[in-house]
Amino acid sequence: MKLESALQKLKSSGYKKTRQRERILEIFIEHDQYIAAKSILKKIQKDFPGVSYDTVYRNLYLLTEEEILESTELNGEKHFRMGCDTKGHHHHFICTDCGKTKSINFCPMESINENLQGYDVENHKFEIYGKCPFCS
Template structure:
């Protein structure tokens, strides 16, 4: 079975209707380099489906994020969100404060059971997202870095 079919089956098991728009958004996420914006996804999709609107892309990305099919990554210092399919193990992201690139931290350093013990009964943890901000190797090597966070 293909990766697309695996994702569609996962959506079906969660009770989600598979619309043509959702299918092409997933196909575009599979095709593009990692971490496209909603506008980049929309532009890619419009090459074969010119009628799709940016609102439709945003609305479906929101649903796919809420269902755990897509990860939303918030880039620091920008009003930009980028997206990736939530494939494989749960993981987090490293985001460069200088160039804005995001890369995967291939494991999760967060122990939700320990966090749940800390917050006790006042809050039920059902998931988490962690984005780490700093400087990539290329930007760290530059001598004219912006002032680092303190």
């Protein structure tokens, strides 16, 4: 997602354009990978020294709720990245070193559902973690 389309999406949902939100989005666009919330805080404090962790975290969750960012948990810590351009239902391989992702267009739920007969699955999240070719 591009910066202007992300800001437009926020505006159409009734949220104001702030310099902090814009900078957070720029960071994700520049890096195209999962980034820890703490790292975002450090990067944004270079431009906005007084910004608090709570402000950054609230904005990260807002951007996730608005489906501009995606989130996952790596090493016990919440990580975020710009929403994926891949359309339709898919999953990701996530590099545990650099945070880069690769889309997986196969869904294992088809096989798993066979083992869950009688269960009502409402949703699922499937991610594969490891080292990408550049980090191996």
